[in-house]
Amino acid sequence: MSNSTNLTMDKPTPTSLLDTGAQGLIGEPLQRTEGPLKVSGNATYAAEYALEKVAYGVLVGSDFTLGKITKVDAESVKSLPGVIDVVTDFDSFARNPQQGGETKAPTQGVEDVAYRGEIVAIVVAESFEAARDAAHRVVVEHDAPKAEGRYDFETQRHKTDKPADDQIPAHFSQGDLAGAMAEAPHVLDVTYTTPSQNSAAMEPHATTAHWDEDGILNIYGAYQMPSSDKQQLAKALGVSASKVRIIARYIGGGFGSKLGIAPEAVAAAIAARQLGRPVKCVMARSQVFEATVRRSNTEQRMRLGADAQGKLTAIGHDSLVSNLDGEDFFEPCGMATHFLYAAENREINHDMVRLDWLLAGSMRAPGEAVGQLALECAMDELAEAIGIDPIELRHINEPDCDPETQVPFSSRQLTRCLDEGARKFGWDKRAAPGTTRDGEWLVGLGVAAAARGNMLQKSAAKVTINVLGKATVETDMTDIGTGTYTILGQIAGELLGIPLEDVEVKLGDTNSPPGAGSGGSWGAGSSGSSVYLACENLREQIAEKMGVAAEGLTLKDGHAIGDNRRVSLSELVGDRGLSAEGAIAPGKQEKDTRQSSYGAHFAEVGVNTTTGEVRVRRMLGVFAAGRILNEKTARSQCLGGMTFGIGAALTEDLIHDPRNGKLVNRDLAEYHVPVNADVPQLDVVFLEERDVHANPLHAKGIGELGISGAGAAIANAVYNACGVRVRDFPITLDKIL
Ligand code: MOS
Numbered sequence: 001m002s003n004s005t006n007l008t009m010d011k012p013t014p015t016s017l018l019d020t021g022a023q024g025l026i027g028e029p030l031q032r033t034e035g036p037l038k039v040s041g042n043a044t045y046a047a048e049y050a051l052e053k054v055a056y057g058v059l060v061g062s063d064f065t066l067g068k069i070t071k072v073d074a075e076s077v078k079s080l081p082g083v084i085d086v087v088t089d090f091d092s093f094a095r096n097p098q099q100g101g102e103t104k105a106p107t108q109g110v111e112d113v114a115y116r117g118e119i120v121a122i123v124v125a126e127s128f129e130a131a132r133d134a135a136h137r138v139v140v141e142h143d144a145p146k147a148e149g150r151y152d153f154e155t156q157r158h159k160t161d162k163p164a165d166d167q168i169p170a171h172f173s174q175g176d177l178a179g180a181m182a183e184a185p186h187v188l189d190v191t192y193t194t195p196s197q198n199s200a201a202m203e204p205h206a207t208t209a210h211w212d213e214d215g216i217l218n219i220y221g222a223y224q225m226p227s228s229d230k231q232q233l234a235k236a237l238g239v240s241a242s243k244v245r246i247i248a249r250y251i252g253g254g255f256g257s258k259l260g261i262a263p264e265a266v267a268a269a270i271a272a273r274q275l276g277r278p279v280k281c282v283m284a285r286s287q288v289f290e291a292t293v294r295r296s297n298t299e300q301r302m303r304l305g306a307d308a309q310g311k312l313t314a315i316g317h318d319s320l321v322s323n324l325d326g327e328d329f330f331e332p333c334g335m336a337t338h339f340l341y342a343a344e345n346r347e348i349n350h351d352m353v354r355l356d357w358l359l360a361g362s363m364r365a366p367g368e369a370v371g372q373l374a375l376e377c378a379m380d381e382l383a384e385a386i387g388i389d390p391i392e393l394r395h396i397n398e399p400d401c402d403p404e405t406q407v408p409f410s411s412r413q414l415t416r417c418l419d420e421g422a423r424k425f426g427w428d429k430r431a432a433p434g435t436t437r438d439g440e441w442l443v444g445l446g447v448a449a450a451a452r453g454n455m456l457q458k459s460a461a462k463v464t465i466n467v468l469g470k471a472t473v474e475t476d477m478t479d480i481g482t483g484t485y486t487i488l489g490q491i492a493g494e495l496l497g498i499p500l501e502d503v504e505v506k507l508g509d510t511n512s513p514p515g516a517g518s519g520g521s522w523g524a525g526s527s528g529s530s531v532y533l534a535c536e537n538l539r540e541q542i543a544e545k546m547g548v549a550a551e552g553l554t555l556k557d558g559h560a561i562g563d564n565r566r567v568s569l570s571e572l573v574g575d576r577g578l579s580a581e582g583a584i585a586p587g588k589q590e591k592d593t594r595q596s597s598y599g600a601h602f603a604e605v606g607v608n609t610t611t612g613e614v615r616v617r618r619m620l621g622v623f624a625a626g627r628i629l630n631e632k633t634a635r636s637q638c639l640g641g642m643t644f645g646i647g648a649a650l651t652e653d654l655i656h657d658p659r660n661g662k663l664v665n666r667d668l669a670e671y672h673v674p675v676n677a678d679v680p681q682l683d684v685v686f687l688e689e690r691d692v693h694a695n696p697l698h699a700k701g702i703g704e705l706g707i708s709g710a711g712a713a714i715a716n717a718v719y720n721a722c723g724v725r726v727r728d729f730p731i732t733l734d735k736i737l
């Protein structure tokens with residue numbers, strides 16, 4: 001009997017076992033199963049593992065901007081009380097490689113410092129305080145830099161290179177954009193800018209590293225993608241991946257910054273190897289800002305051309321983004337512009353400005369989050385110029401298939417999201433710009449579309465039913481605060497007819513089957529599908545034991561029912577229990593259909609007539625993302641995304657000193673993420689949807705949908721409130737007055 005099921009998504013899966021609903025778990029707004037552990041402080045995070053003889057590491061960042069290190073003066077601090085060693089024998093810390101990115105092999109210490117704040121050493125001591133004190137005293141000597149630093153986007157913006165076409169094409173052209181623009185009766189040609197941003201996850205990057213007696217490196221860390229992070233770490237350390245085990249049971253947010261490995265893990269692992277004892281290292285908040293990863297700043301030129309009725313004939317989206325020399329990653333601003341609206345003539349380009357700022361990489365809906373700030377504000381500006389309602393403009397330009405490739409949409413309810421939102425939000429009360437007053441506030445409404453591409457990532461899981469009739473799910477998939485523990489339990493419980501409290505979900509250990517990891521909004525769909533397939537296999541095994549066809553089997557409340565018999569799972573599986581593995585991989589469906597989740601954001605803002613201050617008064621997001629697996633955790637994802645939309649529109653701005661690239665605001669006091677006082681009541685509505693092309697769950701990604709377009713709805717509301725169009729984000733009061 002086979003005990004593993006593999007599926008490559010080459011065909012749609014028209015039926016889903018989740019539709020039977022026998023156990024009543026799927027879609028329910030259930031509380032997070034690990035919630036009580038978290039609120040009682042009993043969920044152990046990376047920095048909280050108490051290993052015997054653990055030493056404390058504190059990282060040293062460069063306090064100069066560019067140049068070759070000539071000497072790290074460790075001797076003077078080694079004699080300080082409690083200090084064990086200063087370790088510099090690495091240079092892999094320099095970068096936080098994104099998924100698929102390159103990690104440099106270790107050499108004898110960091111040589112060339114590529115940006116200010118780059119980690120160059122780790123001080124290890126018997127206490128955190130001793131290590132921190134010594135780390136502040138380490139003197140790092142360096143040469144004068146070979147070349148003049150490039151620290152200012154403004155002075156460098158004309159020197160671009162073409163980023164590599166990786167999975168995402170950097171350049172695309174179809175038809176004759178310039179010709180169409182010249183002929184169109186309505187044209188818009190405007191440029192939006194967005195600043196560097198930081199993921200600002202609550203939990204800083206942290207590692208407890210321990211080489212055990214078998215020579216295995218155990219890394220208790222904070223990761224989004226343990227199975228690929230394990231490979232990156234092994235490569236950085238020059239050991240085989242079989243020698244690395246990552247344990248990441250709980251993660252305090254990542255938002256892209258924990259997709260790849262970060263300096264503290266490499267430093268702690270190397271120090272632990274040299275010292276022969278475990279080393280714990282938690283990055284200081286300022287180091288998280290300075291030496292992990294940022295979202296690139298962007299300059300986005302939007303060109304739209306429309307006929308007299310508002311039908312788009314031309315869409316141009318040209319982005320300038322930045323990164324370090326030699327880095328391939330570019331912020332893919334135009335990702336959704338490829339398919340959001342119809343237009344025959346199209347150009348979508350990304351060009352790279354090389355800056356000596358810290359690494360740019362993925363953050364909270366890379367591409368879409370900032371790309372839709374530009375595209376969806378431009379649509380609003382065009383609607384205003386033509387004199388039609390912005391929702392109507394989107395209706396007019398709704399494509400019936402992918403406008404570039406002509407493949408069908410796997411599912412798409414953008415216009416329904418807009419219409420449903422308009423009705424619920426009271427869109428008909430929107431008045432002309434600058435005409436609605438509430439005391440000293442001008443009030444306005446704004447709308448924007450949301451789209452986030454749906455992806456499937458290779459993922460595997462093992463599911464076991466034991467002699468007690470209880471189930472265990474095992475995969476190295478992570479729960480970064482998103483609800484993975486809960487939804488995987490719901491899927492297994494539903495398919496096996498086992499109450500949720502009898503399903504144990506074990507995540508975040510690379511000794512388990514490799515999961516998709518949490519990134520790109522693919523986590524639930526991919527890891528959930530692997531659990532689905534394992535459970536489907538178990539159902540077949542159970543049916544065989546019952547002597548019935550799988551279709552004739554009902555599993556409910558711990559019992560198998562079929563052929564007029566009702567047998568407990570405990571009895572059926574016996575002492576040896578039953579287990580199965582499931583694995584899913586992307587296939588033809590990703591190319592044969594255009595897959596995306598959609599939504600519509602509505603915002604009401606007040607703009608203070610005296611100070612120019614903007615307050616968001618209410619927001620509504622209407623989303624369609626296939627099957628919703630848990631209404632509560634899905635909703636929380638959207639609330640988080642919309643909150644980040646407020647940040648993108650109004651507050652978040654990572655500032656580089658143009659003289660040296662140094663981050664000016666490298667803590668949560670100076671880098672403003674929205675706080676409670678900035679976030680009003682947010683409403684989220686889900687439209688019923690199934691996507692048979694996405695995966696066997698018929699669910700699409702939702703994690704990053706909530707941020708996509710959210711900031712644009714706010715910016716458009718600001719314009720509607722006061723008649724001032726700010727194209728330079730964030731919209732701070734000085735830009736309005
Ligand atoms: Mo997401 S930025 O792929 O964690």
